[in-house]
Amino acid sequence: MNKLRIGVLGCASIAKRSVIPAIKSIAEFELVAIASRTKEKAEDFALEFGCDAVVGYQELIDRKDIDVIYMPLPTGLHEEWVVKALEAGKHIHIEKSLAMNYDSAKRMVELAREKGLLIMENFMFIYHQQHQFVKGLIAQGEIGEVRCFRSSFGFPPLDNDNFRYNAALGGGALLDAAAYTVRVSQLFLGNDIKVEAATLNTMNTEVDLFGGAYLKAPDGMFAEVAFGFDNFYQCNYEIWGSKGKIIVHRAFTPGIAFKPKITLEQQGDNINYEIGAENHFVNILNEFKRCVIENDFESKYEEILNQSRLLQELKDKAQ
Numbered sequence: 001m002n003k004l005r006i007g008v009l010g011c012a013s014i015a016k017r018s019v020i021p022a023i024k025s026i027a028e029f030e031l032v033a034i035a036s037r038t039k040e041k042a043e044d045f046a047l048e049f050g051c052d053a054v055v056g057y058q059e060l061i062d063r064k065d066i067d068v069i070y071m072p073l074p075t076g077l078h079e080e081w082v083v084k085a086l087e088a089g090k091h092i093h094i095e096k097s098l099a100m101n102y103d104s105a106k107r108m109v110e111l112a113r114e115k116g117l118l119i120m121e122n123f124m125f126i127y128h129q130q131h132q133f134v135k136g137l138i139a140q141g142e143i144g145e146v147r148c149f150r151s152s153f154g155f156p157p158l159d160n161d162n163f164r165y166n167a168a169l170g171g172g173a174l175l176d177a178a179a180y181t182v183r184v185s186q187l188f189l190g191n192d193i194k195v196e197a198a199t200l201n202t203m204n205t206e207v208d209l210f211g212g213a214y215l216k217a218p219d220g221m222f223a224e225v226a227f228g229f230d231n232f233y234q235c236n237y238e239i240w241g242s243k244g245k246i247i248v249h250r251a252f253t254p255g256i257a258f259k260p261k262i263t264l265e266q267q268g269d270n271i272n273y274e275i276g277a278e279n280h281f282v283n284i285l286n287e288f289k290r291c292v293i294e295n296d297f298e299s300k301y302e303e304i305l306n307q308s309r310l311l312q313e314l315k316d317k318a319q
Contacts, residue, residue: 003030004289005067007060007090009081011036011045012072014095019070019122020049022281028289035060057081061088068093068292074163075100075170082108082119091118093288096183097175097311098304105308109301120288120300121307123183125252127283130260130275131187134239134246142264143241149188149223150238151181153252154210154231164229165207172207173229174200174315180252181225182215182310184237189217191306195313196222203230213314243267254280 006029008015015034023029033052036042046053054060061069061084069085071078071094078098085092086108098121099105112119125131138146154177158164164171185193193215200208210228226234235253239246244266254260256279264271291300 003028004091004292005030005032005065007032007054007063007066007069008034008045009057009060009069009071009085010073011041012095015070015072016045016048018124018281019072019285020045022279022285023070024049025279025282026285026289029285032066033060033063058084061085061090067091068288071095074166075175076166076168078170079104079108083111086111086115086117086119089115089117091288091292093120093122093285096121096123097170097179097308099308100170100175101315102305102308102312105304109304112297113301116295116297118288118291118297118300119304120284120291121304122284123180124280124284125180125254126183126187126280127287128254128260128280129278130248130251130254130262131184133262133273133275134248135188137246137262137264138239138241142244142266143239143246144243146188146221146239146241148240149185149221150225150240151184151223151251152226152234152236153177153180154226154228155233157230165205167206172200173210173227174208174311177227177229178211178213178225178314179307179311181227181237182213182314183307184251185215185223185225186306186310188239189215189221189223191302193217193223193310195310195317198314198317200315200318208318211314211318213317215310256281 031051033054034045035054039055042053068091163169196216198213200211209230212226215223247263260275262273
């Protein structure tokens with residue numbers, strides 16, 4: 001196959017720290033250019049990663065030598081630039097959350113479907129092997145029948161100028177930390193879950209700082225999730241069954257050299273498993289590549305719409 005030529009629209013820290021190095025490590029990808037609104041930042045990134053510097057997002061989108069846009073912009077800017085990128089015929093790999101609300105997600109997906117292009121949210125953690133290991137333990141009957149799924153993702157306050165505190169840019173814990181807990185709930189309870197109850201707390205700020213939700217599946221299984229920007233750090237989930245419990249201690253952010261620990265608790269016995277380190281940013285980019293090669297776009301559209309639906313339900317239930 002010809003290489004997928006990638007342009008990066010925005011100089012976010014996650015792009016520099018994790019995604020661009022992953023792009024550079026995959027032989028079938030070619031990093032062509034990086035765009036910023038400022039010349040200095042574009043040139044700094046381009047010099048570090050050996051590609052063209054572009055000033056202005058539209059200038060990057062207009063290039064004819066780019067097949068894929070990686071977009072690490074804040075959620076509040078997504079729809080404008082996603083629409084422009086799709087109109088220009090580019091596939092899109094985008095940071096979560098894709099959309100400010102469900103209607104916005106539907107508009108973007110409908111345009112992608114019309115254009116025959118891929119949009120994929122960068123939920124990289126899904127592609128780490130530790131979650132398949134957990135599914136294997138459940139399939140082997142190690143905890144009996146699943147009774148409850150719980151997940152927590154939150155961290156202490158960020159710098160005051162962080163875009164996550166800006167409502168217009170899509171700030172708030174719901175579209176950030178909560179998105180992880182909602183996405184992983186689907187991994188274990190299925191896509192048909194619904195939000196039954198929720199709370200969001202602003203602490204007198206313009207964005208939601210922390211919250212939680214109760215989600216229920218048609219078969220009666222349920223998830224309890226908690227998230228926040230004003231919390232003691234948590235990054236885990238647990239699956240409580242009729243005969244035991246599984247705890248995943250570093251569910252969402254294991255570094256590329258980090259070996260996650262999974263604890264299996266049974267009556268009178270605890271077993272700790274160490275899972276091999278791997279780069280889930282590389283893994284999700286390989287999945288993106290597969291989808292483009294095989295024209296498997298619809299499955300990712302459905303993932304986006306289901307995730308956005310649940311976040312919208314959580315927001316609505318919290319009001």
